[in-house]
Amino acid sequence: MVIEEPADISCTVEEYGLQRHIAELDEIGLTVVDKETLRVSDAWVDQLRDGILRVGESRADATFELDKNPTKAFTGRPSEIGHMIFSHLVYEDPVFVDVLTHPVKKALMTHLLGVGHRVAVSDGWIKWQTPDDWPSEETTGFHADQSVVPAPWNWQLPHIANMNWTLTEYSREDGALAYVPGSHRLERLPELGEALPLAIPVDAPKGSLVIFNGALWHGSYRKTTPGLRVTLIGQHCRPYMLPFQDFKGRIPEATIAANHDPAYLRSLLREDEDQMQAAPS
Numbered sequence: 001m002v003i004e005e006p007a008d009i010s011c012t013v014e015e016y017g018l019q020r021h022i023a024e025l026d027e028i029g030l031t032v033v034d035k036e037t038l039r040v041s042d043a044w045v046d047q048l049r050d051g052i053l054r055v056g057e058s059r060a061d062a063t064f065e066l067d068k069n070p071t072k073a074f075t076g077r078p079s080e081i082g083h084m085i086f087s088h089l090v091y092e093d094p095v096f097v098d099v100l101t102h103p104v105k106k107a108l109m110t111h112l113l114g115v116g117h118r119v120a121v122s123d124g125w126i127k128w129q130t131p132d133d134w135p136s137e138e139t140t141g142f143h144a145d146q147s148v149v150p151a152p153w154n155w156q157l158p159h160i161a162n163m164n165w166t167l168t169e170y171s172r173e174d175g176a177l178a179y180v181p182g183s184h185r186l187e188r189l190p191e192l193g194e195a196l197p198l199a200i201p202v203d204a205p206k207g208s209l210v211i212f213n214g215a216l217w218h219g220s221y222r223k224t225t226p227g228l229r230v231t232l233i234g235q236h237c238r239p240y241m242l243p244f245q246d247f248k249g250r251i252p253e254a255t256i257a258a259n260h261d262p263a264y265l266r267s268l269l270r271e272d273e274d275q276m277q278a279a280p281s
């Protein structure tokens, strides 16, 4: 058995001033890192946002304009009328690969999941004004992302963690993530109806990174404003789990080599597995 050394993220924590965010992940189970701390440009954020809109238009055969609700009548479950999720974004544009290796994301994800974690999901989420006839305050029911693993959990060793990049302004009115601070420490799923009265919204400017523990109770609020909320979603898992979406062997070597952190990218994509199996134990 290979025993991994604890990850040393202290350099990045120091360089970007992430101490508060590490503490929030431990105490609250979620943290929001703003664009200034991330040192990302407006142009880069817009590239992610526009990439998701482009993928959405192509796959849904619809027009998505930021300040308008789509006019196309989509079919689906009533709870899903009002948003669409577009999966496997990493195949669509190198920018969706590069977002995986941002140093702040790497450090915070490593704090939650240790060394060798995998990217499990590469999704874009477009959400628009919730239809008037939707009866509930929440549009995504409350859950924890690591529900595939039976409780009890250890909040200090989550199986899964999630990153959400807010690519439009993000507030309760705009249909934000709703979460229950500290609920990861209960180490179980919520009962039906238990979480909503305890929940608060994520309030984040455009271009922020939201990271949270896979044991945290969360859902989302109805969107009361017209127009689009655009987010990039990326659940990650520990290396003993298989990713929900599997990207191994499907990203061109040239794309990996061009990334600023190819070793981390190879680990995220499970491209290091042959190497791990060959290593002495």
Ligand SMILES: [Fe+2]
Pocket: 143, 144, 145, 218
């Ligand atoms: Fe979730």
